Amino acid sequence: MNYQDLANLVFPDAKDISFYEEKYPRRNLTEGAIVTRFAPSPTGFVHIGGLYQALVARKAAKQTDGVFFLRIEDTDQKREVENAITGIVNSLQDFDMSPDEGQINATEELGNYGPYKQSLRKEIYQAYAKYLLAQGKAYLCFCSAEELEAIRAKQEAAKIRTGYYGVWANCRNLTVEEMIKKVQNGENYIVRFKSTGREDRKIKHHDIIKGNVDFPENDQDIVIIKSDGLPTYHFAHAVDDHLMGTTHVVRSDEWLSSVPLHLQLFQELGFRAPKYAHIAPIMKNDNGNKRKLSKRKDPEAAVDYYKKEGIPSDAVKEYLLNIASSSFENWRRQNPNLPIEDFDLQLNKMSVSGALFDMVKLLDVSKSTISRYTAEKVYEEAYNWANEYDAELKELLSDKEYALKVFGIERKNAKPRKDIAKWSDVKENISYMYDIDITDYPYQVINEPEDIKKILQLYIEKYFNEADDKQTWFDKIKTLSGELGYASEVKAFKENPGMYKAHVGDVSTVLRVALTGRTNTPDMYEIMQVMGKDKVINRLKSAIAKLS
Numbered sequence: 001m002n003y004q005d006l007a008n009l010v011f012p013d014a015k016d017i018s019f020y021e022e023k024y025p026r027r028n029l030t031e032g033a034i035v036t037r038f039a040p041s042p043t044g045f046v047h048i049g050g051l052y053q054a055l056v057a058r059k060a061a062k063q064t065d066g067v068f069f070l071r072i073e074d075t076d077q078k079r080e081v082e083n084a085i086t087g088i089v090n091s092l093q094d095f096d097m098s099p100d101e102g103q104i105n106a107t108e109e110l111g112n113y114g115p116y117k118q119s120l121r122k123e124i125y126q127a128y129a130k131y132l133l134a135q136g137k138a139y140l141c142f143c144s145a146e147e148l149e150a151i152r153a154k155q156e157a158a159k160i161r162t163g164y165y166g167v168w169a170n171c172r173n174l175t176v177e178e179m180i181k182k183v184q185n186g187e188n189y190i191v192r193f194k195s196t197g198r199e200d201r202k203i204k205h206h207d208i209i210k211g212n213v214d215f216p217e218n219d220q221d222i223v224i225i226k227s228d229g230l231p232t233y234h235f236a237h238a239v240d241d242h243l244m245g246t247t248h249v250v251r252s253d254e255w256l257s258s259v260p261l262h263l264q265l266f267q268e269l270g271f272r273a274p275k276y277a278h279i280a281p282i283m284k285n286d287n288g289n290k291r292k293l294s295k296r297k298d299p300e301a302a303v304d305y306y307k308k309e310g311i312p313s314d315a316v317k318e319y320l321l322n323i324a325s326s327s328f329e330n331w332r333r334q335n336p337n338l339p340i341e342d343f344d345l346q347l348n349k350m351s352v353s354g355a356l357f358d359m360v361k362l363l364d365v366s367k368s369t370i371s372r373y374t375a376e377k378v379y380e381e382a383y384n385w386a387n388e389y390d391a392e393l394k395e396l397l398s399d400k401e402y403a404l405k406v407f408g409i410e411r412k413n414a415k416p417r418k419d420i421a422k423w424s425d426v427k428e429n430i431s432y433m434y435d436i437d438i439t440d441y442p443y444q445v446i447n448e449p450e451d452i453k454k455i456l457q458l459y460i461e462k463y464f465n466e467a468d469d470k471q472t473w474f475d476k477i478k479t480l481s482g483e484l485g486y487a488s489e490v491k492a493f494k495e496n497p498g499m500y501k502a503h504v505g506d507v508s509t510v511l512r513v514a515l516t517g518r519t520n521t522p523d524m525y526e527i528m529q530v531m532g533k534d535k536v537i538n539r540l541k542s543a544i545a546k547l548s
Contacts (some may be wrong), residue, residue, distance in 0.1 A: 001176050007134035009183055010191070014123065014130040024113055027245040030050075033066035033070070035247045038099070039094070039237070041073045042084030046091040046303040047295060048357075049252065049282050052320050056279060057250035058097055059321075059345045066247070070102030071240060072117045075230045084220060085117075091303045102143065103514070113244045118236050125231040128192050128239050128269060129224055131156045137268050138224060140173040140179045140189040165195065165219045172221060191225035197264060205259055208248070208347045228239040234261060242271040248347075253278040277347045283354040293357055299357065310385045310423025315366035321345070322365065323355040339371065347381060363421040371416040375408035382407075385423035393427040396434055400417040402530075406433045409526040417522045432516040433530065444486040449547045451501070456540045466533040470525045481507045514543035 016183025027035060036057035040050055055363045061068040070092065075081055085106045092098050109116045132138035143151075147170070155162045169293035172194065176181075183189065198215030206212050224235035231239070241249065266273035283290045284298060293301040300306075306316050321328045321340060331343050370378065379400065386393035407430075410417035419429055420447045463476040482503040487493035493503035512524050515536065520526060528536050 001179060003136045004134045005178055006140070006176050006180055006183075007130045008181055010133060010140065011126050014127040017127050017131045020124055021129060021300045024243040024245075027067065028519065029067070030065055032064055033247075034061050035069075035245050036130070036535065037071050037102075037244070037246055038252055039071040039073050039240075040088055041076065041079070041081045042081060042088065043076070044081050044084060044295065046088055047301055048293060048303055049301075051091065051095065051097075051248055051278055051303050051316075052282060052323070053252065053318055054092065054097060054325055055095075055320050056277075056345065056347070056350075057248075058099075060248060060347060061100075061249065063344060067100050067245075069111060069113070069244065070099040070116065072103050073233060073236065074117060075118045075226075075236055077119065077230075077232065085211070086129075089147070089507055092277075094303075094307055096316060097317075119230065119242065119382075121236070121240070122229055122231075124243070125236055126229065126240055129235070131232070132193065132224070132268065133191065136194070136195050137309075138191055139172060139174065141192045141221075141223070142174075142182050142187050142189050143170055144188075161199075163220045164192065164392060165199075165221055167220040176284070178312075181546045186297065188227055190223050190227050192221045193224045193268070193537075194221050195221050195264065197260065201203070203260055203263070205263065207256070207259070208275055209257065209350045210253070210278055210352055213259075215257070215260045218264050220261065233366050234258065238262060238265040238269060238271065242266070244273045248277060249274045249278060250277045250347075253280055275339065277350075280351060280354040283358050284357050290354065290356065292354075299356065300402050308389065310371055310382075310389070310425075311362070311366050311421070312381060312423075315362070315369040319362045319365045322361070324350055326351070329541065332368075336533045338426055364415045366421045367418040370420045371411075371418045371466070374413075375404050375411050378407040378411075379437075380405050382423045382426045386426075390424070390427060396427065396430070405432050405530045409530060410522040419522065432518060433527070435535075451484070452510050452514075453544050453547050455480070455507055456514055456544050458484065459511060460540055462536060464536065466536075471529075476505050478509055481546075511540075517540045 029035070037352075038054040040046065054511070058068040060066070070089070072085055072088070074085075082104075085103060089103055095505055098104070099110075101109075102116040103109050104520060129138060133140075141164075142163075148164070151168050151170070152162050152166070157170065179189075194438075194528065195218055197219045199216045201220050202214050203217055204212065204214055206371070208310070222234055225231055225234050240246075259276060262276075263273050270351075281292045284293050295301050306313070317340060318328075320333070321343065325345055327341075327349070328343060328345075329535045333341065365368065370421055373381070383394065383400075384404075385399050394479050419546075458480055459477075463480050465476075468476065481529060482488040487500040487502045487503040487509050490503045490505055495498050508524065509519055510523060513519055514526065515524070531539070
């Protein structure tokens with residue numbers, strides 16, 4: 001009896017690997033095209049770090065006319081969470097990052113290299129496990145959970161590395177005949193990879209992001225097929241990345257220590273290994289200490305947090321590219337209107353250390369992103385968000401024609417308004433443009449109510465004309481200021497403050513507060529044009545009445 005007999009006994013129905021090599025031919029892509037994947041496990045919500053990896057992987061593929069695909073790594077079915085696959089697919093769609101191939105919903109997929117769900121590829125993994133077993137590069141392990149725990153306890157007591165290797169690999173030296181007999185006797189088993197590595201030898205590896213790194217060789221005889229017939233992650237990813245033509249694996253740097261094992265698997269399977277790019281994790285400042293963003297502690301760790309808050313997906317991606325590349329921010333300043341697809345992301349120039357997550361910076365990026373939107377896009381995005389999360393805002397936006405005028409204020413300027421950071425801000429930001437009672441007038445600039453009343457009354461009686469252009473409108477406010485003893489130029493007031501009550505800017509603020517209840521708003525001329533004559537007059541008269 002030989003290893004081929006053992007392989008036939010264990011996997012009697014498994015096809016020869018030549019079947020799959022022919023079924024999944026090498027991809028016909030242009031030279032230099034990169035094939036990447038996002039390969040999450042459906043064990044919970046999508047983490048912002050996962051989205052970050054997917055963004056980088058997709059960017060690398062798209063800018064080389066390559067392929068980005070979604071693979072669901074669900075071989076650990078005990079940990080699978082209901083509807084998690086739908087959540088993964090929807091998260092990519094929400095961020096306009098749908099894959100070229102792979103899962104498009106919980107049950108359907110797109111592409112010629114599937115199934116893209118690992119639990120449906122069982123026969124493929126078994127074919128390659130049979131191939132290794134037939135060559136004596138794998139063996140059967142019959143150790144019980146209790147025996148494995150006893151091995152671990154002895155290793156820990158001796159303060160040496162834990163694992164199944166060397167003298168601790170009890171089943172490694174079983175003969176073919178012994179293994180066949182145990183199988184025939186009905187003993188439970190798993191399939192282990194027979195490592196040829198030694199820990200006292202080093203391998204040199206070049207990671208695209210981390211650069212040159214040295215590792216001890218892998219000497220662990222890892223499990224490749226579990227007792228349920230499904231593969232472990234290590235084995236499945238090697239088979240899948242080979243058959244699916246993955247050229248570059250973009251993943252978290254927590255997997256960096258697995259490189260020796262993975263390279264060894266590719267070598268023993270006769271595959272060409274992909275290039276690896278290990279991304280530093282997104283960190284958080286926790287009382288002066290850096291730590292990874294936590295699913296348990298940090299709401300911003302969940303991708304759906306950004307949707308609920310109304311932070312546009314474009315802004316999140318812009319912020320993540322800021323983290324990914326130190327040159328992105330400068331590129332954006334030089335190219336304010338280009339899509340992020342035009343930015344050339346170089347994997348080998350990404351930071352090797354984890355960036356701190358900065359919500360203030362993200363919201364600042366979001367303000368800039370929204371400032372580049374048309375009024376129509378702001379309306380559509382805000383309305384869609386309100387439809388799901390804020391019925392009161394939805395009602396405000398029901399008059400689309402008026403809402404478009406509101407959102408259009410200062411939007412076509414050379415320096416457009418940057419007062420909206422997220423859609424959940426919109427109601428507060430625009431409420432004064434609607435028929436909402438303004439009860440509190442913060443007149444901090446001019447303390448005398450009678451002076452304020454004079455300003456408002458004179459403006460209504462003598463200076464307000466809806467047909468005025470902006471320059472004429474402001475010239476009138478200057479004239480009004482001079483008529484009531486205020487400096488018509490700020491410069492004049494600064495040169496001789498004792499000659500005036502205040503200046504034209506303070507008079508403008510009186511009008512602004514009476515109209516909006518705020519001291520800081522977008523351009524007041526545009527606000528008045530959108531409000532219209534009746535609303536402007538009514539607001540000013542209402543302010544006078546309250547002051548009386």
